[in-house]
Amino acid sequence: MNNYLKLVSFEWNRFFKVYFVLVIITIISQIAGTIVQARSYLTSMNRTMEMTSISSELEYVREYGEFYFGSISQSMWFIFPVFLSMITLLIYTLFIWYRDWLGKNTFIYRLLMLPTSRLNIFLAKATSIFIMVLGLVALQLILLYAQQNIIQVMIPVDLRETLSITEMIRTFDYMRVLYPITIFDFTVYYGTGLLLIIIIFTAILMERSFRWKGIILGLIYITFSILVFFSQMLVTLFTGEVYLYPLETMIVQIVLGLLVFGMSLGISNYLLKKKVTI
Template sequence: MNHFFKLLNFEINRFIKIYASLLAIVIIIQTIGVAVVSNSFVNRANEMMMENRWTQEEFIKSNGKMSFSEFMNSFWFAGPIAIAATALIFYIFLIWYREWYGKNTFIYRLLMLPASRYSIYFAKALAIFLMVLGLVGVQILVLPLENELFKVIVPNALREVLAVKDLIYTNAITMVLIPSTFTQFLLHYSAGLMAVFTLFTAILMERSYRFKGIIFGVLYCAAVLALFSAPLFIAAMLDMGNMLYPMEFLMVEIVLGFIASVCSILIGHQLLTKKVSV
């Protein structure tokens, strides 16, 4: 266990500077976005009231009030999250491939450590998972602050005030990142871990069999996706949309996801132990 936590700490420290930069990008761009979107609305409102000689009540009747959700539905909010998510997806590959490249091939030392290969595998997976949770945690902390900035810029009479909780659960992105129930949290992030394990196994297939491994990896990812999507396809093909109750469908998906994850872990460990060449 001590070896595992050392490996986990090592993996996080290797990416911490880039990770901190990603968090800074999210915070800075979103903060600028709140200011830009809010000021744009206020300026447009002032211009229209001056041109049409409207009162605030007349402007509101014609155009409505501004809600913070307008910012959350803009690129200013979604763009930084997409950048961070893309970087973390890229890091799923980098966390393995960097071991093979550079002046000193680090994979030699990594595989010679007096620790289970499972420790290497799970330390890399947990490092990515913790970074995802960190990104979500920062977003949760920043949202109320951004909402307060919105309130400062937009006059009270021109804004629609919504609780942060209501804002989160009316936005498609935050509904996925910040589920409303613990059960949904487990489902969303378990599916994410399954995807990480699947990609890990595909990467190790490529490292084990090189060109043929690319084909094996792609086929393996397709097989996992087909397995996980099987209940939907079967129901559609048989025209039996109500074949399973929602809870039954959920349980089937959980079982299939668990099977896919276990298979990925076992295959990945076998490749890491027996096949991966350095």
């Protein structure tokens, strides 16, 4: 366990500079976007009142509507850093392995020679990426509180739609995935994300083990794993029939997820021990 934690810390430190840049970009973009959108609303209101017969703020609100958080969450100020972070972490899911093989000193050789189970290297890389995802999700939640306070300071209460954090989350569909309401939803969404990382890692090890043949094997494995994991949904989709009760559906989905997870770990462990050599 101690070696595993050291490897997680090591992988985290290797990506920290890029991760820190993502954090800074997210903070600056979303805070600046909130201020810009709030000032734009106030400027638009003042200009409209000057050019029309509207004489009061309440009359403007009745005519043009309140300031609402959706104008921020659906702007590029908000969306850009989120998708930049998602794309960067997706690329890093591949880069985290190939950097070790294709780097200046083929660092993978030193990793594989460490006095610890090679599977720990695999798990440490997956864990570090998962922690990064959770870190960015936590940062976004903190920023929602900050944006809420900025709106309350800049926009008078009569001119804005007062939203709780939960209501702010519901203004954009992808945020409902990032912040599930129930423990079950959290387990499903983030468990599925972790499983996809493990599947991709396994495909990468296939490519590293068998080269060109491994690319084909990796693509086949990804397709097979996804079909197995979503097989229950596919059966329902193609037949149009629901054969299980909700609780049974949940249990079957968990079993399928654990099956694919265990299969991926088993194959990866075998490849690291028998096929990936130094």
